[in-house]
Amino acid sequence: MQDKPITLKVLDIVSLILLGISTYLALVFAPTELVMGDVQRVFYFHIGTAWTALMGFILAAVFSVVYLIKKDLKWDRYQVAAIEVSLVFFFITIVLGSIWARPAWNTWWTWDPRLTTAAVTELIYIAYFMLRQGIDDPDRRARFGAVYALVGGLSAPITFFAIRLFRTIHPVVIGGANAEAEGGFAMTADMRVAFFFALFAFTVIFVDLYWNRIRLGNLQEKVEQLKLKVTL
Amino acid sequence: MAENVERTTKTHTADRGSRTGNFFKAVSAVVWKDLQAEFRSRELFSAMLVFSLLIILIFNFALELDIKTRQSVTAGVLWATFAFAGTLGLNRSMAIEKDRGCLDGLLLAPVDRSAIYFGKVISNLAFMLIVEIIVLPVYSILYNVNLFQAGLLLVILLGSIGYVGVGTLLSAMSVQTRTRDILLPILLFPVVIPVLLAAVKASSGYLTGAEFSEILLPLNLLIAYDIIFIAVAFMVFDNVVEE
Amino acid sequence: MIAVKKLVKRFGLKTVLRGVDFEVQPGEFVALLGPNGAGKTTFLRILASLSRPSLGEVKVAGFRLPNEAAAVRARLGVVSHLPLLYGDLTAEENLRFYARMYNITKMEPRITEVLEMVGLENRRHDLVRTFSRGMQQRLAIGRAVLHDPDVMLFDEPYTGLDQDASSMLDDVLKTVAAKGRTVVMTSHDLARAEELATRFDILSRGMITASASPTDLRRGNLLTFYKEALAG
Numbered sequence: 001m002q003d004k005p006i007t008l009k010v011l012d013i014v015s016l017i018l019l020g021i022s023t024y025l026a027l028v029f030a031p032t033e034l035v036m037g038d039v040q041r042v043f044y045f046h047i048g049t050a051w052t053a054l055m056g057f058i059l060a061a062v063f064s065v066v067y068l069i070k071k072d073l074k075w076d077r078y079q080v081a082a083i084e085v086s087l088v089f090f091f092i093t094i095v096l097g098s099i100w101a102r103p104a105w106n107t108w109w110t111w112d113p114r115l116t117t118a119a120v121t122e123l124i125y126i127a128y129f130m131l132r133q134g135i136d137d138p139d140r141r142a143r144f145g146a147v148y149a150l151v152g153g154l155s156a157p158i159t160f161f162a163i164r165l166f167r168t169i170h171p172v173v174i175g176g177a178n179a180e181a182e183g184g185f186a187m188t189a190d191m192r193v194a195f196f197f198a199l200f201a202f203t204v205i206f207v208d209l210y211w212n213r214i215r216l217g218n219l220q221e222k223v224e225q226l227k228l229k230v231t232l
Numbered sequence: 233m234a235e236n237v238e239r240t241t242k243t244h245t246a247d248r249g250s251r252t253g254n255f256f257k258a259v260s261a262v263v264w265k266d267l268q269a270e271f272r273s274r275e276l277f278s279a280m281l282v283f284s285l286l287i288i289l290i291f292n293f294a295l296e297l298d299i300k301t302r303q304s305v306t307a308g309v310l311w312a313t314f315a316f317a318g319t320l321g322l323n324r325s326m327a328i329e330k331d332r333g334c335l336d337g338l339l340l341a342p343v344d345r346s347a348i349y350f351g352k353v354i355s356n357l358a359f360m361l362i363v364e365i366i367v368l369p370v371y372s373i374l375y376n377v378n379l380f381q382a383g384l385l386l387v388i389l390l391g392s393i394g395y396v397g398v399g400t401l402l403s404a405m406s407v408q409t410r411t412r413d414i415l416l417p418i419l420l421f422p423v424v425i426p427v428l429l430a431a432v433k434a435s436s437g438y439l440t441g442a443e444f445s446e447i448l449l450p451l452n453l454l455i456a457y458d459i460i461f462i463a464v465a466f467m468v469f470d471n472v473v474e475e
Numbered sequence: 476m477i478a479v480k481k482l483v484k485r486f487g488l489k490t491v492l493r494g495v496d497f498e499v500q501p502g503e504f505v506a507l508l509g510p511n512g513a514g515k516t517t518f519l520r521i522l523a524s525l526s527r528p529s530l531g532e533v534k535v536a537g538f539r540l541p542n543e544a545a546a547v548r549a550r551l552g553v554v555s556h557l558p559l560l561y562g563d564l565t566a567e568e569n570l571r572f573y574a575r576m577y578n579i580t581k582m583e584p585r586i587t588e589v590l591e592m593v594g595l596e597n598r599r600h601d602l603v604r605t606f607s608r609g610m611q612q613r614l615a616i617g618r619a620v621l622h623d624p625d626v627m628l629f630d631e632p633y634t635g636l637d638q639d640a641s642s643m644l645d646d647v648l649k650t651v652a653a654k655g656r657t658v659v660m661t662s663h664d665l666a667r668a669e670e671l672a673t674r675f676d677i678l679s680r681g682m683i684t685a686s687a688s689p690t691d692l693r694r695g696n697l698l699t700f701y702k703e704a705l706a707g
Contacts, residue, residue: 073487137486137487138486138487138488139486139487221488224487224488225488228488228489
């Protein structure tokens with residue numbers, strides 16, 4: 001059994017510390033938002049997970065193309081890892097968003113473009129894993145997975161723009177001229193600190209989990225190899 | 233030996249010079265074969281049609297399609313019907329290729345793999361359009377709305393192209409999995425949502441007599457989706473059928 | 476006519492073919508024998524351009540696989556244990572479809588000629604669905620010789636056939652092979668292989684382990700040779 005690389009061990013610990021600090025900044029340090037009150041505090045993690053999950057999905061689509069060209073199973077493992085971590089992060093994003101939406105919009109869920117796209121994206125990547133489940137040959141599984149992740153990765157943004165043809169009520173916090181959208185707010189300096197720190201923290205946490213997941217994939221492959229050696 | 237090869241192939245095989253000619257010949261061979269088999273058995277067509285009518289019937293109970301609601305939901309009911317019936321057809325059409333190893337037969341032929349893709353897309357599209365052409369008047373009669381407008385027919389054509397273009401690629405994958413009977417709608421529906429969305433929007437625009445400028449946006453979206461996804465499918469189809 | 480050097484085929488981690496060297500001269504009829512799971516079908520699928528080699532060199536009819544697959548396909552006829560025919564088309568329509576796919580000129584006389592050769596002239600307007608297994612298999616051979624290939628591959632052509640059907644198939648196979656074509660056939664049926672082939676190769680555990688010609692076998696019969704090759 002391979003030992004965990006020392007960098008990864010350090011990163012594990014750093015991730016935990018960053019998560020702790022980010023929690024403190026979000027829950028204690030940042031001032032209470034005037035209109036929405038304490039519930040606004042979920043926003044920091046909401047954006048943190050959303051940003052990293054979207055990066056992960058984009059990465060997965062890139063790996064699709066690389067795999068289809070190179071046909072090296074390494075890229076398939078990178079892709080699975082990215083999608084798996086992103087799927088969980090994005091689920092957290094949706095749950096946090098729902099918690100926020102209940103007092104802010106007076107409903108757990110609304111069919112606004114971002115929410116709908118988020119739900120569709122989750123469904124696409126759940127379908128991705130169902131597709132993989134049904135295939136035994138690893139090469140074919142990788143090929144079909146890559147093709148589907150590519151099709152899904154192209155379709156999700158189009159879905160977003162398609163729904164955007166209708167009006168949105170989702171607040172645009174960063175660079176939004178659309179301030180009249182319900183629930184928008186201006187960030188104070190302290191909020192900004194908590195916000196950018198959460199972005200940073202979740203990026204590191206994502207990288208840490210992603211690395212661990214890739215390592216797991218590599219170990220899985222080793223196990224399969226050893227099993228084959230035993231049966232021969 | 234090389235001379236021998238020359239001789240034997242020249243006796244029956246035409247000059248391999250015009251590649252595009254061969255490509256279209258192969259596409260039309262696949263389409264013709266599918267239509268011929270289907271006009272004989274009518275399996276796929278009758279299943280899709282009856283299923284479509286049943287879905288409309290279910291919507292009738294589920295939504296209480298009185299005159300008022302009908303106005304707003306007709307486009308949605310139609311596209312939901314087409315989407316559900318469509319997966320039935322796509323699944324069956326690919327299963328036929330898999331059944332007696334015919335997919336191998338297609339792959340053994342000296343034609344480009346994309347010719348097989350386009351052949352299947354065209355025949356699947358033909359089945360879907362035939363079903364739609366029958367569903368439309370039936371719906372018109374049952375609910376007393378006129379669905380025969382040139383604009384609406386254009387939307388149906390564009391929407392079906394996008395749906396079938398992606399559906400053919402995904403059905404070629406789903407029939408090669410263990411869960412082949414149930415997988416296609418799960419794979420297909422989340423990625424064709426832009427098509428359904430734009431098609432419903434454009435259809436209801438035509439049905440409620442909206443300004444053309446309002447309809448133009450979803451129409452453009454449909455065209456863009458069709459082009460993007462057929463191009464992608466064309467590029468990756470090799471990976472789906474070859475080992 | 477066929478030249479294979481150090482062919483390796485892996486499915487994921489599993490190695491099915493581990494360094495196959497295989498050469499066939501024009502006009503030879505090679506029977507490829509071996510137990511289930513030895514990799515016979517995989518090997519034939521690679522020769523047929525249906526599966527890509529992982530490593531090694533494969534040349535069929537003077538063209539390299541997989542790069543010159545189209546040229547190989549035009550000179551290759553394949554019969555597998557599945558008929559590769561459409562049940563809802565008639566015998567004639569099936570052949571017409573494949574004739575178009577192979578871009579065959581003077582299609583109609585060729586179809587008639589092939590149907591006569593496989594003894595299905597009087598059933599040409601019947602649906603393939605209504606054919607017996609033996610008739611389907613004969614039509615499958617007709618399909619495979621339609622474009623007058625130089626190389627033919629038979630993968631277990633006798634699977635599921637009764638005595639009568641098998642001996643009828645024998646006659647067709649002999650006619651097909653008699654035209655100076657190069658043939659590779661996999662089979663379980665040693666008696667049939669002995670009757671048809673001009674060379675016997677044993678494929679065991681992903682490698683060609685033994686080879687013999689009928690003259691070598693005068694001393695012992697094929698069965699003892701087969702058993703010895705597998706035991707050794």
